[in-house]
Amino acid sequence: MNLCNLEALVPQYVRQFEAYIPSPPDDELQQMFGCSRLIRMNNNENPLGPPPAAAAFLQSFDPALVSRYPSGDCRPLRARLADYLGVTPSQVILGNGANEVIAFVIKAFCQQGDNIVTADRTFAVYEWIARFSGVDARLAPLNDFGFDEEGLLARVDSRTKLVFICNPNNPTGTWWSRDRLIRFMERLGPNHIVVLDEAYAEFMDQPDYPDGISLLSRFPNLIIFRTFSKMYALAGLRIGYLVGTEQVTDIVRKTAIVYSVNTLAQSAALAALGDQTFITATRSLVQEGQQMLAAQCAELKLPILTSDCNFAMIKLPFSDTLAYRLLMQQGYMVRTMTGFRFPGWIRVSIAGREAMQGFCTALSRLVHSRTDQSPLAKVYGVF
Amino acid sequence: MSPLRPPIASMAGYVPGFQPPDIASWIKLNTNENPYPPSPKVKEAILAELGDDAALLRTYPSASSEKLRQAAAELYGFDPSWIIMANGSDEVLNNLIRACAGEGEEIAYVHPSYSYYATLAEIQGAKVRTFGLTEDFRIADFPERYSGKLFFLTTPNSPLGFAFPLAYVEELATRCDGLLVVDEAYADFNDCNALDLVRRYPNVVVTRTLSKSYALAGMRLGLAIARPEIIAALDKIRDHYNLDRLAQAACVAALQDQDYFKKRCEQVVATRQFFVTELQSLGYAVLESAGNFVFASPPDRNGRRVYDGLYARKILVRHFSDPLLSHGLRISIGTREEIEQTLSALRDIG
Numbered sequence A: 001m002n003l004c005n006l007e008a009l010v011p012q013y014v015r016q017f018e019a020y021i022p023s024p025p026d027d028e029l030q031q032m033f034g035c036s037r038l039i040r041m042n043n044n045e046n047p048l049g050p051p052p053a054a055a056a057f058l059q060s061f062d063p064a065l066v067s068r069y070p071s072g073d074c075r076p077l078r079a080r081l082a083d084y085l086g087v088t089p090s091q092v093i094l095g096n097g098a099n100e101v102i103a104f105v106i107k108a109f110c111q112q113g114d115n116i117v118t119a120d121r122t123f124a125v126y127e128w129i130a131r132f133s134g135v136d137a138r139l140a141p142l143n144d145f146g147f148d149e150e151g152l153l154a155r156v157d158s159r160t161k162l163v164f165i166c167n168p169n170n171p172t173g174t175w176w177s178r179d180r181l182i183r184f185m186e187r188l189g190p191n192h193i194v195v196l197d198e199a200y201a202e203f204m205d206q207p208d209y210p211d212g213i214s215l216l217s218r219f220p221n222l223i224i225f226r227t228f229s230k231m232y233a234l235a236g237l238r239i240g241y242l243v244g245t246e247q248v249t250d251i252v253r254k255t256a257i258v259y260s261v262n263t264l265a266q267s268a269a270l271a272a273l274g275d276q277t278f279i280t281a282t283r284s285l286v287q288e289g290q291q292m293l294a295a296q297c298a299e300l301k302l303p304i305l306t307s308d309c310n311f312a313m314i315k316l317p318f319s320d321t322l323a324y325r326l327l328m329q330q331g332y333m334v335r336t337m338t339g340f341r342f343p344g345w346i347r348v349s350i351a352g353r354e355a356m357q358g359f360c361t362a363l364s365r366l367v368h369s370r371t372d373q374s375p376l377a378k379v380y381g382v383f
Numbered sequence B: 001m002s003p004l005r006p007p008i009a010s011m012a013g014y015v016p017g018f019q020p021p022d023i024a025s026w027i028k029l030n031t032n033e034n035p036y037p038p039s040p041k042v043k044e045a046i047l048a049e050l051g052d053d054a055a056l057l058r059t060y061p062s063a064s065s066e067k068l069r070q071a072a073a074e075l076y077g078f079d080p081s082w083i084i085m086a087n088g089s090d091e092v093l094n095n096l097i098r099a100c101a102g103e104g105e106e107i108a109y110v111h112p113s114y115s116y117y118a119t120l121a122e123i124q125g126a127k128v129r130t131f132g133l134t135e136d137f138r139i140a141d142f143p144e145r146y147s148g149k150l151f152f153l154t155t156p157n158s159p160l161g162f163a164f165p166l167a168y169v170e171e172l173a174t175r176c177d178g179l180l181v182v183d184e185a186y187a188d189f190n191d192c193n194a195l196d197l198v199r200r201y202p203n204v205v206v207t208r209t210l211s212k213s214y215a216l217a218g219m220r221l222g223l224a225i226a227r228p229e230i231i232a233a234l235d236k237i238r239d240h241y242n243l244d245r246l247a248q249a250a251c252v253a254a255l256q257d258q259d260y261f262k263k264r265c266e267q268v269v270a271t272r273q274f275f276v277t278e279l280q281s282l283g284y285a286v287l288e289s290a291g292n293f294v295f296a297s298p299p300d301r302n303g304r305r306v307y308d309g310l311y312a313r314k315i316l317v318r319h320f321s322d323p324l325l326s327h328g329l330r331i332s333i334g335t336r337e338e339i340e341q342t343l344s345a346l347r348d349i350g
């Protein structure tokens, strides 16, 4: 019998790559931590649920529709997006989540020996995909929690194909202004592609926050990522996209997997796009949640990074994994940040008002139990 | 601008097949879809996942697709650790190349078969080798030992419809140093499959899709079955959230409604037999098919002429300009009525 030698079969850069371990389902977690309900504040999801038009479309979908292949290149949705964004349909490429379009871009521009440059504490998937594709990821430390222009430029060389800028940055919520972005683009020059990940753009309500798409005519080496997972509350449907100049998208289209966005996701996204009432409602919910958190952290004297985004980072005077465990016992799931090179920090997604109130109470209880000799500390006797 | 990866700049890329904009008024027999809707349980499961207000869609789906793996494991008789679920079998075909073939390393497939393997390999920067077919549908000039990383074997073959005998697939498994990927997109319409070879040969991977026999092309669902070490390698490089919530719900419901599935497969096979007989009586040369389509050539061996005639009557079939195939047409099996209308159009066209 033929022995299949995986060592020989699988390239080293794939073998070295560690698998991502997803969190267990809610019921298992509840059992593990002994909480009767679980509020997930770990994935930056929109608490409002999808815009009504998307929900209405899905609830009355015709099952005969799904025995046919979807539009392979999302034609109707691209046409609508192009109209909405003020670009041509061929400037838009959709994927099974923005996650998938990251791979399209890396495959389009990088071969082994090339590198990408990004920050050390940003959305980790750029780095992961680069690494398991045999492409080096060079990471510039954040400066004052933001992307550092100098650090990035210092790492760029002739083999740098892509620079990923997460704007606003997940997890810190920091962002580059229009002037800052323009200055960076000018200093970098035209010989590298800059990917501006605007997954949270629709939350931003700041006059000098740059709309990357409006800069395409000036900087044809820009690519912009957007997603329906965050503002449009369709994370469960997996749909994201990129926008670039035609010169760039004509290349990226070659490495895009066709038919990767299913029929229902395409139609739901089309229905959801541009619902201003929904966007306004989400923004005010997020702002309110951020204010609540900020007030609570001020009271507890905890450093917090807030922004217009639907998440905030909080620094604790003790370990984040401990905080995770104790918050889980109270039914709140946050993201520990040690694994993201922020030891002692947690990232909290903004949830609905009631959940935010509950979380603030839980946080305050946690902090007091750690710092006072209150009776609660004895209840949580483990520390 | 210069930062291109040279091989990508020169590759052609895949262009999705032409679809007339008023497709709903056509008889669509060009992409081997199922002419029937999926099991009614699929719609129920999707509506249940949506609930009153579709609120769950705001949250990311299960990253491990545990329920689907479980359902597939039960159906095919494997432990779930032998199964990976995919966003269409295309995704797992892509990840097989990503996981196994580094830049410049070789993969191979049979021509004619599913040419998307070549596109996927080019995206990864792998080299592509093709093997032809002999007159009696064996692989021409297949080496005693094939040392490429992956060999993709489509059986039943599309577009020709024949299936390789299992003993031959087994022999190929022993001749491959890398993985033998048996693409069984159409196996549910055939009377045998290579699942047993997965148990017996560590280098055999079987891929399946729910696009054809389960009538779920629109939901993008596929899977691969292989040894746990291979599955683990594929698992770590896939997108974490590769299957959306509605696709996951649809998949479990479809796999569990085997009565509906079998009934529909039998219907398709019966219509296929009827179609083959009728085509032959029209003087067409028809290859015996184990899929949900047939490859048939008109008496004048001018596939393009007949394609145009059908097109003018709003019947869309598949014609390949490749000289090996241009004499015929690949026609997907529609409903009995659609096939009868196609036959009468063919009589008309002459």
Ligand SMILES: Cc1ncc(COP(=O)(O)O)c(C=O)c1O
Binding pocket: A043, A044, A096, A097, A098, A099, A100, A123, A166, A170, A197, A199, A200, A226, A227, A228, A229, A235, A238, A239, A240
């Ligand atoms: C910055 C950033 N980019 C991209 C994504 C991926 O989005 P999607 O759900 O569309 O794959 C996320 C998701 O968390 C994100 O935070």
Ligand SMILES: Cc1ncc(COP(=O)(O)O)c(C=O)c1O
Binding pocket: B031, B032, B087, B088, B089, B090, B091, B114, B154, B158, B183, B185, B208, B209, B210, B211, B217, B220, B221, B222
């Ligand atoms: C042989 C073969 N493999 C794979 C596929 C792709 O299947 P899926 O829809 O699961 O991506 C097809 C689709 O036509 C096919 O013919």
